[in-house]
Structure formats: structure tokens, C-alpha cells
Amino acid sequence: ECLGGEKRIKMATYIPVGYPLIDEQQRFFVNQVNETGKGSVRIDMYWGGSLLKGKEILPGLQAGTADMVFQTTAYLLGSFPVIAIQNLPIWDSLEKAHVKLEMDGPLAVFQNDVLRKRNLFQLAVGGAVPEFLWTRRKRVRTPADMRGLKIRVAGKLEAVAMETLGAVPVTMSSAELPQALQRGVVDGALMNPWTARGRGVEEYCRYMLVYALSSQSTPIYVMRNKWESWPAEARSVMKNAAAKWEKNYLTLITKTYPLKETIIPIYEKAGMEAVYPTTVEKAEFARALKPLIDWWVSQVGQETGNRILMLAGVK
Amino acid sequence: MSLLAIIAITIALMLGFLLFGFPIFLSMGGAGIIGIMMHSGIDGLSLLQTTVYGAVSRFTLVAAPLFILMGEVIFRSGIGADLYKILSWLLRRIPGGLAMATVLACAVFGAMCGISIAAVATIGVIAIPEMLKNGYDKGFAAGAVCAPGALAMLIPPSLLFILYGEVAGVSVGKLFVAGILPGVLLVVLMSAYIILRSLTVPGMHQSDAATPTFHRETVNAFKRVWAPLLLILAVLGSIYFGIATPTESAAIGVAGAYLSACFVYRSLDRKRFGETLEEAALITGKILIVYVGAVIFTQFLNLSRVPETIAGFIAAMDTPPWATMIIIQSMLVLLGMFIDGASMILITTPILLPIVKVMQWDPVWFGVLMIANIEIAVITPPLGLNLYTLSAVSKEIDSEAILLGTFPYVAVMIIGLILLIVFPQISLWLPSMM
Amino acid sequence: MLFMALIIFYDVGMRYLFNRPTFWAMEVSEYLLVYLAFAAAAGIQDRKSHIKMDYFHNKMSETARGYIDIIIYLGMVGFASAIIWTSARMTIIAYQYESSSNSTLEVPLWLPYGLVPLCMTLLVLQGAIDMAKAFKKGFFQ
Ligand code: NA
Numbered sequence: 001e002c003l004g005g006e007k008r009i010k011m012a013t014y015i016p017v018g019y020p021l022i023d024e025q026q027r028f029f030v031n032q033v034n035e036t037g038k039g040s041v042r043i044d045m046y047w048g049g050s051l052l053k054g055k056e057i058l059p060g061l062q063a064g065t066a067d068m069v070f071q072t073t074a075y076l077l078g079s080f081p082v083i084a085i086q087n088l089p090i091w092d093s094l095e096k097a098h099v100k101l102e103m104d105g106p107l108a109v110f111q112n113d114v115l116r117k118r119n120l121f122q123l124a125v126g127g128a129v130p131e132f133l134w135t136r137r138k139r140v141r142t143p144a145d146m147r148g149l150k151i152r153v154a155g156k157l158e159a160v161a162m163e164t165l166g167a168v169p170v171t172m173s174s175a176e177l178p179q180a181l182q183r184g185v186v187d188g189a190l191m192n193p194w195t196a197r198g199r200g201v202e203e204y205c206r207y208m209l210v211y212a213l214s215s216q217s218t219p220i221y222v223m224r225n226k227w228e229s230w231p232a233e234a235r236s237v238m239k240n241a242a243a244k245w246e247k248n249y250l251t252l253i254t255k256t257y258p259l260k261e262t263i264i265p266i267y268e269k270a271g272m273e274a275v276y277p278t279t280v281e282k283a284e285f286a287r288a289l290k291p292l293i294d295w296w297v298s299q300v301g302q303e304t305g306n307r308i309l310m311l312a313g314v315k
Numbered sequence: 316m317s318l319l320a321i322i323a324i325t326i327a328l329m330l331g332f333l334l335f336g337f338p339i340f341l342s343m344g345g346a347g348i349i350g351i352m353m354h355s356g357i358d359g360l361s362l363l364q365t366t367v368y369g370a371v372s373r374f375t376l377v378a379a380p381l382f383i384l385m386g387e388v389i390f391r392s393g394i395g396a397d398l399y400k401i402l403s404w405l406l407r408r409i410p411g412g413l414a415m416a417t418v419l420a421c422a423v424f425g426a427m428c429g430i431s432i433a434a435v436a437t438i439g440v441i442a443i444p445e446m447l448k449n450g451y452d453k454g455f456a457a458g459a460v461c462a463p464g465a466l467a468m469l470i471p472p473s474l475l476f477i478l479y480g481e482v483a484g485v486s487v488g489k490l491f492v493a494g495i496l497p498g499v500l501l502v503v504l505m506s507a508y509i510i511l512r513s514l515t516v517p518g519m520h521q522s523d524a525a526t527p528t529f530h531r532e533t534v535n536a537f538k539r540v541w542a543p544l545l546l547i548l549a550v551l552g553s554i555y556f557g558i559a560t561p562t563e564s565a566a567i568g569v570a571g572a573y574l575s576a577c578f579v580y581r582s583l584d585r586k587r588f589g590e591t592l593e594e595a596a597l598i599t600g601k602i603l604i605v606y607v608g609a610v611i612f613t614q615f616l617n618l619s620r621v622p623e624t625i626a627g628f629i630a631a632m633d634t635p636p637w638a639t640m641i642i643i644q645s646m647l648v649l650l651g652m653f654i655d656g657a658s659m660i661l662i663t664t665p666i667l668l669p670i671v672k673v674m675q676w677d678p679v680w681f682g683v684l685m686i687a688n689i690e691i692a693v694i695t696p697p698l699g700l701n702l703y704t705l706s707a708v709s710k711e712i713d714s715e716a717i718l719l720g721t722f723p724y725v726a727v728m729i730i731g732l733i734l735l736i737v738f739p740q741i742s743l744w745l746p747s748m749m
Numbered sequence: 750m751l752f753m754a755l756i757i758f759y760d761v762g763m764r765y766l767f768n769r770p771t772f773w774a775m776e777v778s779e780y781l782l783v784y785l786a787f788a789a790a791a792g793i794q795d796r797k798s799h800i801k802m803d804y805f806h807n808k809m810s811e812t813a814r815g816y817i818d819i820i821i822y823l824g825m826v827g828f829a830s831a832i833i834w835t836s837a838r839m840t841i842i843a844y845q846y847e848s849s850s851n852s853t854l855e856v857p858l859w860l861p862y863g864l865v866p867l868c869m870t871l872l873v874l875q876g877a878i879d880m881a882k883a884f885k886k887g888f889f890q
Pocket residue numbers: 424425426427428429430466467468469470471472473
């Protein structure tokens with residue numbers, strides 16, 4: 001593994017090459033480490049699922065097929081419900097999510113304390129981006145508008161969120177989603193507007209509800225014991241790179257690809273309508289989603305759940 | 316050992332195993348495992364666990380066994396024979412009419428599902444015995460199923476278009492529409508080949524002359540034909556009217572096939588019912604284990620970064636667009652000999668896409684070319700899933716005959732691919748009307 | 750397989766007619782697919798009907814074919830053992846870390862993972878039986 005004192009690290013992601021935003025962000029980290037770590041650490045990167053695909057990332061990390069991974073948290077919630085704090089509908093601003101989830105911040109440290117029990121280490125999160133509700137025909141402004149709509153979801157948390165709001169969660173492979181929307185097998189889907197670009201979904205959906213019904217993040221993970229066994233110099237290179245990576249993420253989502261100025265107009269040009277709920281309507285959603293947060297607290301345990309919510313600035 | 320030597324040894328091993336009659340799954344999987352161990356030692360084997368499980372735990376694959384089961388029911392209940400009887404009766408005066416009926420049946424089936432192996436399994440089970448009964452050459456009969464079976468990927472709905480669309484960020488709807496005319500073009504080319512071959516090889520179409528008399532059976536076939544037509548409608552309709560996704564429509568097809576077999580054909584007793592299930596399970600098992608072997612081998616190639624290197628090599632060359640296109644397509648044909656279609660799209664699309672942008676090619680057009688290329692990939696050895704599927708479902712024909720009989724279609728498809736490259740309008744005209 | 754068709758059909762029906770989709774149909778069919786893929790391998794080997802290119806194989810002398818068959822069985826045992834070894838490890842890790850699927854079903858992942866080593870054990874046994882038979886034939890000839 002070590003060549004002339006240089007630590008070689010096998011890193012994997014399943015995100016396809018050229019995937020909007022996330023691919024760019026992941027390349028930033030790898031380049032950063034490989035530039036600043038010359039002689040001490042080098043990342044051997046396997047892009048686009050060439051080593052491990054979506055569901056294989058966690059077992060592959062645990063077995064040592066990869067030493068380090070980027071992984072969308074939605075895939076991990078079954079085994080690590082505590083990190084769902086990054087997916088709950090509590091992040092009303094990108095900056096807030098960035099600050100609260102910052103590396104070595106109290107929330108990150110506490111999450112890692114819980115993850116330690118199962119030997120997982122979350123190096124850095126970067127931030128959380130909102131997932132909006134995209135619908136084919138129905139303009140959704142309030143939870144009442146969602147009643148009975150069939151919404152495609154990606155995991156348990158989203159499914160519970162949709163049930164809480166009176167909608168009907170549907171699971172299907174992402175490959176079949178565009179056609180399912182076109183033909184009306186489902187009425188809508190939860191998607192993050194940065195990465196939904198150009199997947200054809202905008203052709204079949206007329207409305208986008210600009211309100212975070214859930215959130216998405218793609219942190220960096222390592223097995224705890226492996227991380228601790230690495231040379232201090234290599235770890236410090238990676239921590240510095242991760243810190244820059246976090247800042248870069250905020251720049252990307254707020255400056256390079258700002259939501260209102262750049263991202264939403266792409267969909268408006270494609271004929272979609274962005275629906276901005278009023279303050280009153282937003283409050284209605286927040287109230288309606290309260291049982292979801294209670295459900296999550298019951299999943300991770302009262303004490304842990306409330307502590308995390310407090311650190312996230314919710315309670 | 317240098318990386319190049321490892322790659323060469325592994326590929327040589329796989330070819331050697333194949334030639335000595337090792338089961339395909341063992342040839343590819345075994346060579347892949349040895350390659351992985353040469354590349355990253357015994358620890359590298361940890362890659363196997365996720366690869367093997369991940370290869371088959373995919374919902375998009377669920378459609379395959381379901382369409383195979385549907386095919387078994389259609390076959391054992393006599394529904395398929397009926398449909399095929401009608402098609403061949405309609406085409407009775409044309410040389411090679413039965414083979415052409417097979418091509419059309421594959422195309423119609425392709426419009427029902429997006430998986431080529433399902434098309435081969437279903438139509439193969441029905442059409443091969445009929446063609447053999449009428450004195451067709453074994454290889455000729457096999458080719459008429461194997462190659463047109465691939466049309467399922469080009470004629471919408473198609474899972475590969477869905478994959479490409481997702482990776483390339485191109486509208487799946489446009490891709491679907493773009494695939495229609497190229498699909499028709501290939502049907503025409505294949506039919507032309509069949510007519511030519513039947514006219515030039517003596518004795519090939521004489522046997523067809525025995526079929527055309529309008530038997531009482533044919534009358535009966537026409538009387539019952541509403542049931543299978545309804546079945547096609549149910550599968551297609553459930554997709555087009557938004558009741559189900561393509562995968563789910565396969566389950567509807569199974570239910571519909573059982574219903575028509577029970578109530579219209581009255582041909583399904585308990586024994587036959589059991590046979591459909593057992594046979595379909597065996598066919599599925601044979602195909603999926605080959606798929607597992609293929610994925611292990613593909614994973615070795617990924618680990619040694621073979622596809623990335625090849626694509627990077629193309630990108631680095633400074634050649635005119637037409638030459639680049641020829642190089643890309645030839646490389647894809649070569650690569651397609653060794654890896655499966657889905658992996659080919661997932662691995663090469665992201666790397667080729669920047670080239671597509673630089674050359675200002677339409678990504679929809681490029682997608683069609685890519686899928687047309689994969690149609691060749693599934694019928695070329697050593698890894699040609701259609702070839703293996705046919706040999707799994709048909710006991711009458713050995714793999715040698717399948718290989719030889721399918722080979723001319725590789726040429727036919729390359730002609731088709733060239734036409735698609737020279738005339739982008741074939742792919743782009745319909746989407747431009749949207 | 751019939752079960753797979755039934756649950757998906759049921760799912761479509763519930764969703765379309767009653768707007769109440771099952772949340773488990775897709776997941777369960779994925780697990781069934783894993784089972785289908787690996788469980789049949791041993792039975793197919795017993796019938797000697799795994800897909801292969803047997804052109805040269807059929808042209809060899811009986812003795813040569815006998816030797817090659819033994820190598821094939823050996824290879825099969827080796828292949829299946831390698832898969833058992835790694836996938837059993839994955840199963841154990843999933844059990845230790847209590848990994849479960851991210852769905853409302855919350856399936857403990859060692860259950861579907863465990864299908865692979867279990868089914869591959871059958872293939873090892875079948876390979877060993879075939880090998881024993883081949884040797885026996887060799888001795889008595
Ligand atoms: Na199709």
C-alpha cells in the first residue's frame with residue numbers, strides 16, 4: 001500500500017462522471033489531496049461506479065474493497081439512522097446547513113461519536129441541499145394539495161415524510177422514473193434541483209414546489225479503525241483538503257450555480273413553473289412535517305435525537 | 316508483472332477456457348477472479364462479494380425472468396405458435412417467409428419489452444422448432460432469432476436508452492422516439508438479407524411452400540388471435556396509459572398469458588403449469604449466472620482501468636470528426652465483444668460524452684449509435700448474451716450453429732450502423748417533429 | 750418466480766386501483782432475483798446444461814475430454830469457494846454491523862447476502878460429486 005512513504009488510498013463513488021454539481025465537487029477533493037499531498041498521500045480514484053455501485057458502496061467500504069468513499073446518505077440510513085439529520089426537512093438555508101454540519105463542529109463530532117459504535121467515520125459532510133417536490137399536473141402549495149398524490153421516493157425517510165403529508169410514497173428504480181412520470185404511473189417525485197438537470201424529468205413535470213421537503217448530502221466516509229491507522233501527515237492533508245472542499249461546496253451552490261438565478265431558470269425555460277409558497281404556507285408544511293421529526297427521534301432514541309436536534313439549532 | 320501483461324494473460328485465459336468447453340460463467344468469472352488476484356493480490360478478492368451480489372440485485376433485471384416466464388407460458392399454451400402461424404401464413408409467398416415472420420415477431424416483441432435476452436428467449440422457444448420442422452438450416456434458423464432479438468433494445472421501450480439517458484443527461488423520451496426508425500431500418504436490412512440468402516441458397520425456401528395451404532388450424536388460429544393481441548395490448552397499454560412501468564408490465568404480461576392459456580386456449584393443466592415455472596426458472600438461472608460471470612470479468616477490466624484507458628486514448632487523438640467516429644465505433648465493437656451492454660454504457664458514455672460535445676455531435680444521435688453498436692455486441696462472441704440465451708432455451712441447436720448462423724447478421728448490422736452514421740436524419744427526424 | 754410476478758402484479762393493482770402501493774414489492778423481488786440467480790446453478794450443473802461453447806470439446810478424444818472435465822469441476826469448486834469465502838464475509842460483516850435496508854421493510858441485510866454463500870455451497874458439493882464420478886469412471890476403465 002505504501003510506495004516510497006506515499007500512502008495510497010483507494011476511493012470510490014457511484015456518481016456518474018459529469019453528473020451535475022456532485023461530480024465537480026468530488027473531483028475538487030481528489031485533486032486537492034493529490035496536489036497538496038505529494039509524497040505523503042495519494043488517492044487512487046474509481047469514478048462512476050467502476051469499483052462499487054450505489055448499494056455496494058457501504059459493504060465495499062466495510063470489507064476494504066475501497067478505503068474511502070463518497071456516499072449519498074440516503075443509502076446509509078437503514079444502517080445508520082443517526083445521519084438522517086442531514087436529510088430531515090429542517091435546513092431552511094444552504095448557509096445554515098453548511099455552518100451547522102461543518103467538519104469538527106459540535107454536530108459533526110456528536111454524529112461521529114454515535115457512528116464510532118459501528119466503526120464508521122464521517123470525515124466531512126459539505127452541506128445539505130434541499131429536495132423539492134416535482135409534480136406532473138398538480139400545482140402544490142399546501143400539504144392539503146398533496147393528499148393522495150403518488151410520489152416516487154428514494155428511501156424510508158422520504159417515504160415516511162410523504163405519508164405524513166398524506167401523499168402515497170412509491171418506490172421504483174431511478175431508471176424508470178422519467179417514463180413513469182411521462183405516463184403518469186406516478187404523479188411526482190422528490191428531487192434535488194441541482195442534480196435533476198437534463199435527466200428529462202423537466203419535460204414531464206409542470207410544477208416544482210420550492211420548499212425543502214427533505215434534504216440530500218454526499219459526505220466522505222472511512223472505516224474508523226482504518227482512518228486511525230493512517231499516518232498523521234496523510235490524515236492532516238486529507239483534513240485540510242476536506243475543509244477546503246466544504247467551502248468549495250458552499251461556493252458552488254450559492255455562487256457558481258445559485259438556485260434562483262441559475263438553476264430554477266433552467267427549468268422555467270423548459271416550461272416548468274416554480275411555485276414559491278408564502279410564509280403562511282411554509283409554516284403549514286413545517287407543522288405537517290413535525291410528526292416525521294418525532295418519528296425519527298423515536299428511531300434513534302429520545303436522548304440522542306433531541307441532542308442532535310438541539311445541536312442542529314432546531315430545538 | 317506489468318498491468319498490460321496481467322490484462323493480456325486474463326483475456327487469454329478467458330478465451331482458452333471458452334475454447335476448451337468450460338461453462339461460460341466459469342470461463343469469464345474464473346478468468347476475472349484470477350485477473351483480480353494478479354492485479355491486487357488475495358485482498359483484491361473482497362471486490363467479489365459486492366460484485367456478485369450487486370450484479371443480480373437490481374430491480375431493472377427483474378423484468379428478465381418475468382418476460383421469460385411469459386414466453387414459456389405463451390410457448391407451452393400454444394398461443395405463440397398461433398401468432399407465429401398467422402405471421403408465417405401472411406408471409407407465405409415470400410422466400411424465407413418463416414425467418415421473416417421470426418424477425419417481425421422479434422420486432423413486435425421488442426415493442427413490448429426492452430430486454431434483448433427476453434425477446435430471444437420468448438421468440439426462440441416458439442420459432443426455432445417451427446423453422447426446423449420446415450427444413451431450415453439450423454444456423455439460419457438460429458440467426459433469425461438471435462440478431463433480431465437485439466432489436467428490443469433499439470425499439471422503444473428500452474432499458475439501455477433509459478440508462479444512457481440517465482448517464483448522458485439526454486431526454487429518455489427523445490431517445491425512445493429516435494430509436495424507432497433505426498429499428499425499422501434494421502428490420503428491413505435483416506429481411507433483405509433473408510430474402511437474398513433464401514434465393515441464392517437452393518432449397519432454402521422450397522419447404523415454405525408446404526405451409527401456405529390454409530389449414531383448419533390456421534382458421535382456428537385466426538379465431539383465437541384476439542387473446543394474444545389483447546395480451547400485447549395489455550403489456551403495451553399498461554406502459555402507455557401510465558398503469559405500470561416497463562418492469563411491472565412484465566408481471567401483467569405473465570398474468571395475462573396465464574389467463575389466456577387457461578380460459579381461451581384451455582391448454583394449461585397442472586403438469587404444464589409446473590413445467591412453465593420449472594423451465595423458466597432454469598432458463599433464468601442459466602442466463603443470470605452467465606451475467607454474474609460477465610460482471611466479474613467486467614469488474615476486472617474496470618479495476619485495471621481498461622475502458623477508461625481506451626476512451627482516454629481516443630480523446631487524446633487529433634483526428635477529423637469522421638475518423639474519430641470510425642475509431643470510436645470500431646473500439647466499441649471490439650469492447651462489446653467482451654463486456655455486457657449495460658456496463659458498456661455505464662463505463663464509456665461518461666468518457667465519450669466530452670468528445671461528443673467537442674465534435675458537436677447530437678447526443679441523441681450518438682445514443683442511437685451506441686445502442687445500435689450494443690446490438691452488435693450482444694451477438695458477438697465471446698460475451699454475446701443473445702447467443703447464450705438462445706442456447707439456453709433451445710436444445711435442438713448447438714452453440715456452433717448459433718455462432719455461424721448469427722455471424723452474417725454482424726455484417727448486416729454493421730451496414731445498418733454505417734447508414735445511421737452517414738445519415739443522422741434517420742435517428743433525428745422523428746425527435747425533431749416532437 | 751410466480752411469487753415475483755404475483756407481488757409485482759399485486760403492487761400495480763393496489764397502486765392503480767386503490768392508490769395504495771405496497772412498499773415492499775420491489776425490494777422483495779430483488780431478493781428473489783438473487784435467489785433465482787444462484788439457487789439454480791447447482792441443479793443446472795447436475796443436468797450438465799450450463800451454457801458453453803462445446804465445439805472443440807465435442808471433437809476431442811474421450812480421454813482428453815475426461816481430463817478436461819475434471820479440470821472444469823475443479824475450477825467450478827474453486828470459483829464457488831472463492832465466492833463463498835468473500836460473500837460469507839460480507840454476510841458476517843452485515844450481521845455484525847446490523848446493516849439493514851433503507852426501506853420501510855428494514856430487512857437485515859445479512860439475510861439476502863447470506864443467500865449467495867448458501868447457494869454456492871450447493872454448487873461446490875455438486876462440483877465435488879461430479880469430480881468423484883469422473884475419477885471413479887477413470888479407475889474402472
Ligand atoms: Na424495446
